[in-house]
Each structure stands twice: as structure tokens, then as C-alpha cells.
Amino acid sequence: MNNESRVAVLVDCDNTNPGAVEFALLNVARFGRVVVRRGYGNHGTLTNKWRETLVSLAFTPCLQFQYAAGKNTADMALALDALEILFDQRADCFFLVTSDSDFVYLCRKLHERGASVYIVGEAKTPDALRNASDQFFEWLPTPLVTESSAQNATPRPKGEPPVVRRRPRFVSDAVALLASDSPEGKVHVSMLGQYLRRTRPEFTPAGFGYTGLLDMLKAYDLLSLKKEEGGHYTVRPANGQPPTGESVSK
Template sequence: MSGPILPIEPRVAVLVDCDNTTPEILEYALRVVAQFGRVVLRRGYGNHSTLAKTWQEALVRQAFTPCLQYQYAAGKNTADIALALDALEAMFDQRADKFCIVTSDSDFAYLCRKLRERGATVCIVGESKTPEALRNASDQFFEWVAPVSADSEQSGTKAIHEKTEQPKPATIKRRPRFVVEAVALLAGNTSEGQVHLSSLGQYLKRTDPGFSPANYGHSGLLDMLKTYDLLALKKGDGGHYTVGLRSLAANVTNGASANSPTHVSALIAEVEE
């Protein structure tokens, strides 16, 4: 007797232009691509100065393969060519059918068009400086908004004091900010402004294989979501729950843009880290 036929999960390649962006963008890029499928390729491209200094810790922590490219002549960026060739090779070898290129360099616009011509899906994760030529060459563009350094320092200092002076017991229920970010990302492009709990749970597992509501003092994902003031839960006829941002759902009803970086950042700023 043959077993059930499991659906084929899309395979995603995340290729990072380390010479053209900052390490802080990496975690955001992985959260974005987790909604598209399983990440099978993680590679960061750059020269010796870039990979050995600013990017080393981030690439090691996120299990990326560093692809070192020496500059054969001053002013020549060989890392771009290596990234483009590896992307085409991965597509022709059928190792990946979806590509996330992390860069703000418009030189990759032609690569995006060639990948899409061959049937691949391409998204770009970049900064606000990303040119329109690159944005329009991709299937979807995700803009990374750098956190305010002053707020980050205050948050980091507060966290250090809390851990040093009065560490919280493991039983205290906590509300991590990334859950709100996940709901905003998944529900933002839907007409109802809602995402099914099962889809949200799968996404959270993809972004962090060790994720469990129990780690934050909750008995389950539903119990965890009920503690968020910004999240609205809705129970369907079959007993299945969906969740969305309260402000997001209101903006979708009014026809406004609810998933812009500025709007989402304003909402998640009210949630603890």
C-alpha cells in the first residue's frame, strides 16, 4: 500500500549581496521568505573585507555559506557575477524555484528578469535607496526599515538591566514582537486582513525551528494570541480561528494601505520585544 502523496513544498534560495547591504537586514529577509517555502540555499557574497568583518557573525549565526570573491582589479566587484551565476545554476539544476535576492543594487535587475522569464519567482529585499528599476524587475519587493538606533540602545539597556537585576521566571507569559510582525506580513495582502492560525504557526516554525508558545509561558498559539491587544481573533463556522491586526482590518475595510513599513512599524512599536 502506498502512503499519502505529500504536497511538494517550494524551494527557496536566499542570495545576499553582502557588499551592498547591512547585516541587520538578514533576519528580516529570512522572515519574509519563510512564507514562500523551505529555504534550501543560503549564501552570502562579498570580498574579504566584507565577509571577514561586518558580515562574519551574521552569516555564521544564520547558517549561511560565505562565498568569498577576491577583487582581481580595483573597482571591480566580482561578487555580483558569482551571485548571478549561482542563481542561474540553481534554477537550471532545479534546486530552487523561488529566489530572494537581498540587495539594493540595480545591477541585479537583469538577473531578476532572466529568472522570471524561465518561470522562477523572484523577490527583492532591500533598503529605501533601492532604485525603481530593481523593484519593478522583481515579483515582489520588501523594503527593510532600519530601526532607530536610540530606541535600540534604550531597549538593549533596559533588557540588560532586567536580566541583571530581576530576571523573569519562565512561567511569566510574554508577548514577543515578532508574532505581530508575522501577522502583519501574512494578513496584509489578504482582502479580509486575516490569516489562519495553522498558516501562522507554520510560518513561525519556518522562521524559527525551535519556536514554541511554551517558551513564552503559553499553553498554545491560540492562548498566546489572546494576550495581544493589537490582534483580533475570529472564529469561523468550522471552529477554525483566523487572526489579524485590529488597525490592519480597519484599514483594509476603508481601502487604505495597511501593510506599509511605516504603518506596521508604528503598530509593533507598542509591543514588547
């Protein structure tokens, strides 16, 4: 029987940056399987800057018209849907992507019913909302790549064959993230594989030139593999240093 937590990710699009959503999904994957993905906002929000994000990340857009100036009906819809999802037993873990303190009371009600509540917000998120969650994840905007820096990138010489074997950074980042949650500072390779499939459904070691995940991890200089009693493998950042990812030739 699968005891995996079922997670609902509810996004307050009127009060959140689209860049925070992918960051939220990377953290969600540590807690369970996402069964509900919804983004709430008014017409101007959902049809402009949020449209591409919701479509590409497979979120259901929940459009709420403003019936009076200055009245935000999207917050009410998000709160009601969260309680409905809980009462229908569709999810037992909630990730709210918002920086709005209006959701403090919703967090309390979800907790009273036994649900876990996590908040993903920006630096402006009030302490009241941070403290109302089981854990708060602060999203920091990533600096944009400027045109000048892009022009300074070293181009690949013409006629050079494509690199077959690669060490993508997101694999080493996942090891560092999961190992930081473990008292031993390491993660089971099987758990790492499950996390990678959740965060990147298209991921396969073969796509990067390897026969399997274990073979792939052996290519990382700053990752340390160990065969434990029972035959399973664990992996950790080597020497406590943050691992890096880079391309390697075959």
C-alpha cells in the first residue's frame, strides 16, 4: 500500500511572482506526490504574465472576476477550495505559494484538521504567515542573464560533435537538498531517483549518456557514493562541499 502524502499546490497569482512556482515544485517533491495544481487570480493576472507559467507547469487556472473595485475574490476562492480539498480527502499536505498574511487563518484551520501546511513566499512575507506554517521556504529572484554576458559565452567550434555524457547541475543540487534534511547528511539513491522523477518527469540517465542513475552519480567528482549493509547505495556531498554539475566527455 502506498503511504505517500498527497500534496495540493495552490498559488495566489495576484500576490506572487511566477518564478516562485518552479522553486515551490522542487521543494514539494520532497514531501509527496502533487495531486492538485491550481493558480488563482483575476483576468488581468492570469491572461498576462502568468499564462505561460501555468500552462508550462500544468496548473489549472482558476479565474475570479472582481465584482467591485478593490475586492480580491481570488483569495476567498483559494481558501474555500483548500478546505474542500481537505474535506474530500484529496490531499493531506498543502503548499500555499503566497506572501499574503490574509491566509494565516486558513493555515490554522488546515492545521486543526491535521493537515501539513507549507508556505513559499518572498522576503516581504510577514512573520505571522511564516509562523503559521510547518515550514517556510523563501524564494529569491534569480538575476537575469544580460545580453553582454550571453555574448561573452564561449561558442562551440563548428563541426565539433555534441557532448554525449553530461553531469547536469540539478542532480547535484538535489543531492545537497535531500542530504541537508537527513541527520546523517546522506540520501538513498532510490529516494534521489524518486525525487528527480517528481521534479523532472522527463529525466532519464540515458538521456545524459549513462546506463543508470548509479553510473551517473559516479561521474560527479564532489559526490560520494557508499554501498550500505543490505546492498543499497547512499550518496552525499563529498567533504561537506556543495556539489557542482558540468559537462564531461565520453
